[in-house]
Amino acid sequence: MTNKQFDFSGEQLRRSHFHPRQASFNIREAWSAWNGYKFADSYYDAEYEYFCVRNTCGTYDICPMQKYNIKGRDAEVMLNRMVTRDITKSKVNRVSYVVWCTDEGRLIDDGTIFKLADDEFMLVCGSPCTAWLKKSAYGFKDVTVTDVSDKIAALALQGPTSCTVLRKMGLDGITKVKPFNIHYFQFLGESLMVSRTGFSGDLGYELWVKPEHALELWDALYAAGADYGIHPFGEAATNMARIEAGFIMPGFEFNEALKTVHFEHDQTPFELNLGWLVDFGKRHFNGRSALLQEQKRGPRYTLTKLDIEGNKTAGGSFLYGNKQCSLEIGYVTSAMWSPAVKANIALAMIKTEHLGDDIWAEIYYEKELRQYSKIARCKVKDKPFWTPARARANPPLDH
Amino acid sequence: MHRYNSIIIGAGHNGLVCANYLARKGQKVLLLEASDSVGGLASVREFHPEFKTSVAHSVGYFSEKVARDLNLKAHGFNVDADLSPTIGLSTDASHVVLQGERISGVETDDEQSYGNYVRLMRRFADMVKPFWLETVPPIGNNSLPEIMSYAHLGMNMRLMGKADMREFLRILTLPMRDLMDENFDNELLKAMLSWDGLIGSKLAPRSPNHSLITLLLRMSGKAAHQVSSAGVKTLIEALHSSASASGVEIRTGVPVGEIVIGDDAEGLIAMGVKLDSGEQIEADRVISSADPKKTFLDLVGVEHLEIGFCNRIRRLRGDGYVAKLHLALKGLPEFTGLDNPDGRLMIAPDMDVIEFAYDDAKYGHCSKVPVMEIVIPSIHDETLAPAGQHVLSAHVMYVPRHLQGGWDDQAHEAYCQLLIDTLAQYAPGIREQILHHELLTPADLEREYGVTGGHWHHAELSLDQSLMMRPTYGAAQYQTPIGGLHLCGAGCHPGGGLMGGAGHNAAQEILK
Numbered sequence: 001m002t003n004k005q006f007d008f009s010g011e012q013l014r015r016s017h018f019h020p021r022q023a024s025f026n027i028r029e030a031w032s033a034w035n036g037y038k039f040a041d042s043y044y045d046a047e048y049e050y051f052c053v054r055n056t057c058g059t060y061d062i063c064p065m066q067k068y069n070i071k072g073r074d075a076e077v078m079l080n081r082m083v084t085r086d087i088t089k090s091k092v093n094r095v096s097y098v099v100w101c102t103d104e105g106r107l108i109d110d111g112t113i114f115k116l117a118d119d120e121f122m123l124v125c126g127s128p129c130t131a132w133l134k135k136s137a138y139g140f141k142d143v144t145v146t147d148v149s150d151k152i153a154a155l156a157l158q159g160p161t162s163c164t165v166l167r168k169m170g171l172d173g174i175t176k177v178k179p180f181n182i183h184y185f186q187f188l189g190e191s192l193m194v195s196r197t198g199f200s201g202d203l204g205y206e207l208w209v210k211p212e213h214a215l216e217l218w219d220a221l222y223a224a225g226a227d228y229g230i231h232p233f234g235e236a237a238t239n240m241a242r243i244e245a246g247f248i249m250p251g252f253e254f255n256e257a258l259k260t261v262h263f264e265h266d267q268t269p270f271e272l273n274l275g276w277l278v279d280f281g282k283r284h285f286n287g288r289s290a291l292l293q294e295q296k297r298g299p300r301y302t303l304t305k306l307d308i309e310g311n312k313t314a315g316g317s318f319l320y321g322n323k324q325c326s327l328e329i330g331y332v333t334s335a336m337w338s339p340a341v342k343a344n345i346a347l348a349m350i351k352t353e354h355l356g357d358d359i360w361a362e363i364y365y366e367k368e369l370r371q372y373s374k375i376a377r378c379k380v381k382d383k384p385f386w387t388p389a390r391a392r393a394n395p396p397l398d399h
Numbered sequence: 400m401h402r403y404n405s406i407i408i409g410a411g412h413n414g415l416v417c418a419n420y421l422a423r424k425g426q427k428v429l430l431l432e433a434s435d436s437v438g439g440l441a442s443v444r445e446f447h448p449e450f451k452t453s454v455a456h457s458v459g460y461f462s463e464k465v466a467r468d469l470n471l472k473a474h475g476f477n478v479d480a481d482l483s484p485t486i487g488l489s490t491d492a493s494h495v496v497l498q499g500e501r502i503s504g505v506e507t508d509d510e511q512s513y514g515n516y517v518r519l520m521r522r523f524a525d526m527v528k529p530f531w532l533e534t535v536p537p538i539g540n541n542s543l544p545e546i547m548s549y550a551h552l553g554m555n556m557r558l559m560g561k562a563d564m565r566e567f568l569r570i571l572t573l574p575m576r577d578l579m580d581e582n583f584d585n586e587l588l589k590a591m592l593s594w595d596g597l598i599g600s601k602l603a604p605r606s607p608n609h610s611l612i613t614l615l616l617r618m619s620g621k622a623a624h625q626v627s628s629a630g631v632k633t634l635i636e637a638l639h640s641s642a643s644a645s646g647v648e649i650r651t652g653v654p655v656g657e658i659v660i661g662d663d664a665e666g667l668i669a670m671g672v673k674l675d676s677g678e679q680i681e682a683d684r685v686i687s688s689a690d691p692k693k694t695f696l697d698l699v700g701v702e703h704l705e706i707g708f709c710n711r712i713r714r715l716r717g718d719g720y721v722a723k724l725h726l727a728l729k730g731l732p733e734f735t736g737l738d739n740p741d742g743r744l745m746i747a748p749d750m751d752v753i754e755f756a757y758d759d760a761k762y763g764h765c766s767k768v769p770v771m772e773i774v775i776p777s778i779h780d781e782t783l784a785p786a787g788q789h790v791l792s793a794h795v796m797y798v799p800r801h802l803q804g805g806w807d808d809q810a811h812e813a814y815c816q817l818l819i820d821t822l823a824q825y826a827p828g829i830r831e832q833i834l835h836h837e838l839l840t841p842a843d844l845e846r847e848y849g850v851t852g853g854h855w856h857h858a859e860l861s862l863d864q865s866l867m868m869r870p871t872y873g874a875a876q877y878q879t880p881i882g883g884l885h886l887c888g889a890g891c892h893p894g895g896g897l898m899g900g901a902g903h904n905a906a907q908e909i910l911k
Binding site for chain 2: 077078081082102103132135136138139140283284286287288289292
């Protein structure tokens with residue numbers, strides 16, 4: 001007998017359009033959840049999947065990503081007022097990485113805007129933002145915002161052999177697609193949208209199809225990729241790849257400003273080292289005056305890439321300006337041992353005034369149930385830890 | 400090309416007051432008005448050949464300080480005019496008459512209570528009075544003005560003594576119904592006294608919120624539950640004449656299409672205005688007496704404003720619930736048992752009738768038993784009607800801005816007839832005296848006077864939209880998120896009604 005009073009069946013996790021195939025790969029049943037979808041943390045082993053992304057290629061399910069179609073004569077003006085970057089500079093069939101802020105200049109989220117036509121855009125982001133989009137659209141006469149998250153099946157294909165796999169799959173001309181470009185191919189008699197985008201910091205593409213073609217796309221991709229090391233990768237491997245690439249992640253580097261409770265437990269783009277996305281040269285945008293002040297005053301914290309001595313990872317560490325740990329100057333947001341660059345790396349928020357100082361991390365670690373701590377010297381890195389030329393090569397290397 | 404220091408949008412009474420103060424300090428001021436005459440909702444217009452009146456039909460609490468500062472007496476406004484009574488009408492001629500602290504038509508108990516009640520309210524009204532003509536600073540920045548203002552309010556409260564202070568805090572947000580029930584027995588009297596806390600708002604006798612504060616605002620002048628025999632027309636004429644004398648350049652019939660926004664190192668700034676005609680006029684600052692929604696959403700445009708801010712403006716509650724009935728009459732109407740219909744006459748037999756009228760309006764209907772306040776302005780101003788003939792003006796509560804089924808001609812006429820039938824219960828011969836009738840619903844007021852929602856106060860007077868939060872944070876204190884753009888209309892503290900507070904305060908803030 002079902003208990004009507006406590007019927008939680010509506011809370012059941014939804015299945016992605018690629019679920020039937022991904023489920024058969026997920027031999028460890030390592031599921032977690034993302035935006036209400038059953039989502040793989042890993043399939044077999046996070047490190048194995050990470051090495052696929054770095055050495056061959058892998059697929060990452062982006063069905064749970066939120067996708068919004070923004071259409072109308074005022075679509076561009078509306079989006080341009082919402083995000084900090086000047087998207088009027090973007091051409092049709094280009095993708096722009098953007099962030100958007102509250103009135104107070106605090107980061108709400110980051111995402112990508114696909115310019116599909118002069119009056120049509122697709123915004124893709126990690127968390128639902130229907131409410132903010134509707135608020136942003138208020139007052140504009142000709143713009144509609146439609147949540148198309150479930151109407152598109154999207155799959156990322158990332159890694160050095162990704163271009164070759166797509167070419168083998170029959171996408172003639174894929175080698176001509178430049179970073180952040182969108183191109184349409186014929187697939188099963190229908191249009192398949194491909195963008196050269198991704199979250200791995202390496203060569204990679206994202207494929208956008210109608211849900212009814214999701215499994216056929218998967219099968220075609222895995223047939224073409226059989227000899228090129230294709231394998232699905234989950235959240236854990238993605239997190240490794242993005243730290244190496246220096247990409248920010250909500251819940252680590254930043255708190256989505258609409259969800260923070262405590263005053264200033266959120267961040268500004270300048271604090272996240274994303275000042276290059278803030279274009280004061282364009283017309284008004286949300287948070288502009290607050291960000292002007294922030295720029296003048298300088299950010300309180302600055303997101304910094306650290307190369308840390310030793311091999312003990314520094315997750316959650318406090319950072320100090322001296323070895324005695326008497327001057328606290330910041331905290332680590334993400335950390336890992338990077339197999340690709342053979343270094344103990346971290347992303348950290350450091351008080352801007354102390355950026356030039358010595359930086360020491362107080363690292364706690366465990367060895368066979370015993371807790372230890374050490375003080376490790378940190379070096380600031382200006383470039384992303386992992387930024388291979390092949391990611392930007394035109395045409396990409398053939399394998 | 401001549402350049403103005405200030406352009407003021409809208410020549411309602413607050414626009415006129417603000418312009419005048421600025422011009423007196425040597426500013427070059429241009430006052431732009433969309434309609435053909437000044438005064439806004441208080442402008443006098445002909446609604447039938449030779450019959451004139453204004454939507455705002457009485458002067459009860461126009462600021463004495465503003466009148467003095469702007470020398471309105473010399474421009475024809477009789478600041479010492481006699482006060483006329485408020486008369487609660489009864490079909491059986493047992494009217495209740497209020498004239499200052501005097502009352503007639505009620506039992507001895509109520510007579511006594513009334514004296515005590517009015518004196519208590521007067522103490523409260525005098526205590527808060529200084530704050531109507533002051534900027535209420537934002538909370539939380541610990542600035543000197545903030546500390547001074549709130550210290551002043553605290554001191555005023557303390558000076559009333561412990562008993563009064565406790566009582567003030569107890570009744571501050573009380574529904575009118577509770578306040579009246581604990582003081583009086585006579586149902587008509589209770590309805591009359593609660594009226595001044597409710598009229599113009601979306602509040603009924605049983606609504607807790609802002610009604611006591613509104614009542615105290617209306618008692619900020621000399622009058623309590625009275626109206627001045629000096630009419631609205633002389634006030635607006637005096638404001639107009641005084642502004643012209645101060646050097647304000649006034650242009651009527653020139654609707655502003657947009658506020659021109661430019662850019663400087665600090666952010667966006669107002670550069671001037673663009674008229675509907677296409678003409679562009681530059682100024683150091685632009686001051687809008689239009690309502691907040693019209694100012695920000697229409698004239699500035701959301702693309703120049705923050706998203707959160709625009710949505711706070713969008714969410715301002717500002718649907719009007721008062722309609723206006725105008726009658727051109729062959730002669731002075733005769734109300735049963737009333738020698739002289741001079742003053743403010745009320746049709747509101749008890750608080751339940753008011754409450755039920757509100758309940759109907761809240762769901763988009765008009766009450767079959769409407770409540771109203773009536774003034775015959777032609778008694779004191781013979782220029783409003785031909786000799787021997789009269790104008791009847793009535794505020795009718797509660798009439799929804801959005802009527803179920805819409806305000807078509809038929810709905811309009813049907814409601815007008817119902818109102819006349821209601822009047823005829825108290826003045827049986829009135830139907831035969833009518834030469835012409837006109838009903839202005841909130842929808843009509845919105846269209847004719849450019850006030851979003853047709854709301855008297857441009858934004859509902861309620862706790863969340865008052866004082867340091869009026870109309871909303873980010874646009875309070877007569878500043879806006881746009882540099883050089885200010886507000887001076889009823890949507891600012893202390894609100895609308897013929898008082899001049901908002902225009903006065905905006906000017907003081909700008910001249911700082």
